[in-house]
Amino acid sequence: MTENESDTVASFADLQLRQELLDALTGLGYEEPTPIQRAAIPPLLQGRDLVGQAATGTGKTAAFALPILQRITGHGAGVKPKALVLAPTRELAVQVSEAMHRYGHELGTRVLPIYGGQPIGRQLKALERGVDVVIATPGRALDHISRGTLSLGELTMVVLDEADEMLDMGFAEDIEAIFQNIPEERQTMLFSATMPPRISGMVDHYLTDPARIELGRAASAKDEPSKVRQSAYVVPRGHKPAALGRMLDAESPTAAIVFCRTREEVDQLTETLNGRGYRAEPLHGGMNQQQRDRVVERLRSATADLVVATDVAARGLDIEQLTHVVNYNVPSAPESYVHRIGRVGRAGREGTAITLAEPREHRMLKTIERVTGMKIAVRKLPTIADVKAQRLEQTRAALWESLQDSDGLDRFRAVVEPLADEFDVMEVALAAVKLVHEADGTITDEEEIPEVTSWPPADGRRGRKDGPGGREPRRGRAVGRGMTRLFVGVGRTAGVRPQDLVGAIAGESRLRGRDIGAIDIADRFSLVDVPEGAADDVIAALKGTTIKGRKATIRRERFQSR
Numbered sequence: 376m377t378e379n380e381s382d383t384v385a386s387f388a389d390l391q392l393r394q395e396l397l398d399a400l401t402g403l404g405y406e407e408p409t410p411i412q413r414a415a416i417p418p419l420l421q422g423r424d425l426v427g428q429a430a431t432g433t434g435k436t437a438a439f440a441l442p443i444l445q446r447i448t449g450h451g452a453g454v455k456p457k458a459l460v461l462a463p464t465r466e467l468a469v470q471v472s473e474a475m476h477r478y479g480h481e482l483g484t485r486v487l488p489i490y491g492g493q494p495i496g497r498q499l500k501a502l503e504r505g506v507d508v509v510i511a512t513p514g515r516a517l518d519h520i521s522r523g524t525l526s527l528g529e530l531t532m533v534v535l536d537e538a539d540e541m542l543d544m545g546f547a548e549d550i551e552a553i554f555q556n557i558p559e560e561r562q563t564m565l566f567s568a569t570m571p572p573r574i575s576g577m578v579d580h581y582l583t584d585p586a587r588i589e590l591g592r593a594a595s596a597k598d599e600p601s602k603v604r605q606s607a608y609v610v611p612r613g614h615k616p617a618a619l620g621r622m623l624d625a626e627s628p629t630a631a632i633v634f635c636r637t638r639e640e641v642d643q644l645t646e647t648l649n650g651r652g653y654r655a656e657p658l659h660g661g662m663n664q665q666q667r668d669r670v671v672e673r674l675r676s677a678t679a680d681l682v683v684a685t686d687v688a689a690r691g692l693d694i695e696q697l698t699h700v701v702n703y704n705v706p707s708a709p710e711s712y713v714h715r716i717g718r719v720g721r722a723g724r725e726g727t728a729i730t731l732a733e734p735r736e737h738r739m740l741k742t743i744e745r746v747t748g749m750k751i752a753v754r755k756l757p758t759i760a761d762v763k764a765q766r767l768e769q770t771r772a773a774l775w776e777s778l779q780d781s782d783g784l785d786r787f788r789a790v791v792e793p794l795a796d797e798f799d800v801m802e803v804a805l806a807a808v809k810l811v812h813e814a815d816g817t818i819t820d821e822e823e824i825p826e827v828t829s830w831p832p833a834d835g836r837r838g839r840k841d842g843p844g845g846r847e848p849r850r851g852r853a854v855g856r857g858m859t860r861l862f863v864g865v866g867r868t869a870g871v872r873p874q875d876l877v878g879a880i881a882g883e884s885r886l887r888g889r890d891i892g893a894i895d896i897a898d899r900f901s902l903v904d905v906p907e908g909a910a911d912d913v914i915a916a917l918k919g920t921t922i923k924g925r926k927a928t929i930r931r932e933r934f935q936s937r
Contacts, residue, residue: 386406386407386408387400387405387407387408387441390408390412390413390416390417390420390441391420392416392441392445393445393482395479395481395482396441396444396445396478396479396481396482398481399477399478399479399480399481400478403477405437408434408437409433409434409437409438410429410433410590411427411429411433411434411435411438411588411590412434412437412438412441414427414588414590415427415438415439415442415586415588416438416441416442418586419438419439419442419562419564420442420445420446422446422562423562423584423585423586424562424563424564424582424583424584424585424586425564425565425582425585425586425587425588426565426578426582426585426586426587426588427439427564427565427566427567427588428566428567428568428569428570428588428589428590429566429568429588429590433590435536435566436470436471436474436536437474437478438566439460439534439536439564439566440471440474440475440478440479441478443458443460443475443508443532443534444475444478444479444482444484444508446531446532447484447507447508447531447532453505453529454503454504454505454506455505455526455527455528455529456487456506456507456508456509456525456527456529456530457507457508457529457530457531457532458507458508458509458530458531458532458533458534459508459509459510459511459516459527459530459532459533459534459557460508460509460510460511460533460534460536461511461512461513461516461533461534461535461536461541461550461553462510462511462512462536462537462541463512463513463536463537463540463541463544463546464512464540465490465491465492465493465512465664467536467537468488468489468490468510468511468512469488469490471488471510471536472486472487472488472510475508475510484507484508485505485506485507485508486506486507486508486510487501487502487506487508487509487510488509488510488511489509489510489511489512489515489516489519489525490511490512490515491512491514491515491664492663492664492665498519498524499524502519502524502525503524509525513541513546513549513550513553514546514549516549516553517549517552517553520552520553520556527553527556527557527558528556528558529558530557530558530561531558531561531562532561532562532563532564533554533557533561533562533563533564533581534563534564534565534566535550535563535564535565535566535567535577535581536566537566537567537568538565538566538567538574538577539567539568539569539570539571539573539574539710540567540714542571542573542574542577542888543710543881543887543888543889544878544881544882544888545873545874545875545877545878545881545888546874547577547874548872548874549874550577554581563581563582563583563585565577565578565581565582565585568710568713568714568717569709569710569713569714570589571710571889573889602725602726603716603719603725603726603727603728604725604726604727604728605716605727605728605729605730605749605750605751605752606727606728606729606730606751606752606753606754607705607729607730607731607732607740607751607752607753607754608622608729608730608731608732608753608754608755608756609732609733609734609737609753609756610731610732610733610756610824611733611734611824612733614824615703615731615733616644616647616648617824618731618756618824619633619644619648619701619703619731620648620651620653621756621757621759621762621824622701622729622731622756622757623653623681624757624762624766625757625761625762625765626699626727626729627769628680628681628698628699628727629677629696629697629698630674630675630677630679630680630681630694630696630697630698630699631680631681631682631697631698631699631700631701632681632682632683632684632689632697632699632700632701632718633648633655633681633682633683633684633701633703634684634685634686634689634700634701634702634703634704634706634715635683635684635685635703635704636685636703636704636884636885636912636916637685637883637884637885637912637915637916638657638659638660638661638685638883638916638920639915639916639918640703640915641657641658641659641683641684641685642657642659644683644703645657645683648681648683653680653681654678654679654680654681655679655680655681655682655683656670656673656674656679656681656682656683657670657682657683657684658670658671658682658683658684658685658689659684659685659883660685660882660883660920661920670682671694674694674696674697675694675695675696677696683703685882685883686711686714686715686882689715689718694718697718697719697726698719698725698726698727699719699726699727699728699729700715700716700718700719700726700727700728700729701728701729701730701731702715702728702729702730702731703731704731704733704736704885705730705732705733705736705739705740705743706739706743706885707739707885707886707887707890707909708887708889708890709742709743709746709747710887711885711887712730712743712747713747715728716728730751732753740753755826756824756826770808770811774808791803857906857907858892858904858905858906858907859904859905859906859907859910859931859932860902860903860904860931860932861902861903861904861905861910861913861914861929861930861931861932862900862901862902862928862929862930862931862932863876863900863901863902863903863917863922863927863928863929864899864900864927864928864929865899865900865901865922865923865925865927866896866897866898866899866900866901867896867897867898867899868898868899869922869923869924869925870923871896871901871922871923872896873894873896875922875923876891876894876896876901876903876922877891877894879917879920879922880903880905880913880916880917883916883917883920884909884912884913884916884917885909885912886905886906886909886912886913890905890906890909891903891904891905892904892905902932910931913929914929914930914931917929
């Protein structure tokens with residue numbers, strides 16, 4: 376379908392979907408397809424392979440789920456699945472499964488999510504009874520394949536959902552192993568919020584003459600203004616906790632996620648925020664699935680105001696109440712920024728994305744703007760006076776609304792009238808407002824935060840470039856320019872593979888998979904090259920963690936040749 380033809384699609388009925396699917400969409404309140412759905416559904420219904428790029432939260436799930444449900448109908452109630460959806464995280468697998476259940480309920484489609492952290496016995500029984508569509512994380516899918524409990528021999532459709540995330544999480548080899556068990560005659564769909572160069576290799580390897588749809592965030596939300604307000608505050612490093620509190624006081628989010636680089640930073644910041652009177656919960660890879668589910672439920676039920684999280688722990692989350700996403704540091708890659716702000720502004724909802732940037736991070740912020748095509752407004756951090764004035768304005772607005780609906784005010788007359796006999800009515804009102812502010816909590820930070828007067832820095836400094844100098848270089852493979860080699864105290868005898876190291880580093884630090892350099896794995900240790908400026912962050916992030924079930928010493932390699 377050409378761009379002009381897709382623009383003529385005004386409703387789901389124009390896409391020639393089955394009546395059962397149209398009825399389900401109407402019941403769910405879907406009025407018209409999104410741009411990615413208008414462009415993707417027709418070629419998928421024709422059986423073509425497809426590569427689809429669109430921002431998170433713009434309807435990619437329905438774009439592949441509806442064609443799958445339409446095309447597998449009529450296959451009968453066989454045991455082996457006809458469609459497989461691979462998703463990077465448990466949360467995303469569950470969301471896709473729930474969506475397909477809702478869309479295909481009237482068709483009787485049997486949908487099964489397969490992921491870690493769920494009793495495997497339940498999955499085995501469902502697979503024995505027979506399923507039509509399996510939605511799985513790569514690791515658990517490969518586990519079932521090796522057990523012989525998941526047969527892919529009758530697959531006709533395969534979806535790689537959030538393909539860039541799967542690559543970043545080290546699933547490339549797992550995906551390769553899964554595809555070795557899939558028939559060559561199949562329809563393959565790849566969807567991703569971003570298209571880094573590695574995706575091209577995946578497309579060439581698994582897809583045949585695919586239709587290509589590339590919608591940036593602006594195109595994904597065509598015909599409607601951007602729902603996500605994006606801004607950045609420039610803050611000196613030592614004042615970031617206070618700046619975050621100031622921003623939260625000014626914004627008053629209903630629910631928010633604050634993204635940090637490492638689990639250690641998550642724990643420290645959570646403790647700091649709770650000490651300042653906020654209801655904050657940590658969310659990172661050091662927690663088991665039950666703990667993570669409990670944290671997310673607290674945010675959904677409003678028993679927590681904030682979740683402080685690493686990227687890997689927050690992937691796949693869709694929380695309707697979420698109003699704000701905060702980058703405590705500037706993300707190290709534009710793709711990470713896109714995925715983070717995709718947590719808000721989903722399904723037409725409004726949201727706010729805020730980044731706290733140190734002066735040295737101005738180039739990365741500009742890179743994100745250039746690559747994503749999004750404008751990030753750099754704003755001046757609110758002063759204490761600004762926050763107090765805003766709170767007073769919020770109180771005034773709340774009082775105005777209460778006075779507009781005065782039906783419930785009479786029961787307070789017994790409080791005000793006796794006081795009005797003794798005090799001026801204005802003084803009574805002022806005292807009431809004061810009590811409201813004291814009950815609501817006072818601003819915990821009374822320290823003025825220094826303003827950054829030069830943005831970007833006038834001298835153009837790029838930060839330190841010196842590595843661990845003054846050491847005798849060791850013989851062997853040279854370390855690349857701008858890189859530092861780290862020693863990791865687990866190796867081949869522990870079953871460590873390159874993707875295990877990539878997954879651990881990318882999951883718990885600010886680095887992405889593509890940032891990591893050469894990897895050498897020996898019997899008892901491994902050597903990993905990382906950017907010099909990120910080495911200390913990686914070491915801190917992996918301190919005390921386990922790799923392949925073992926605690927690993929991680930430090931700078933003592934002798935490095937250039």
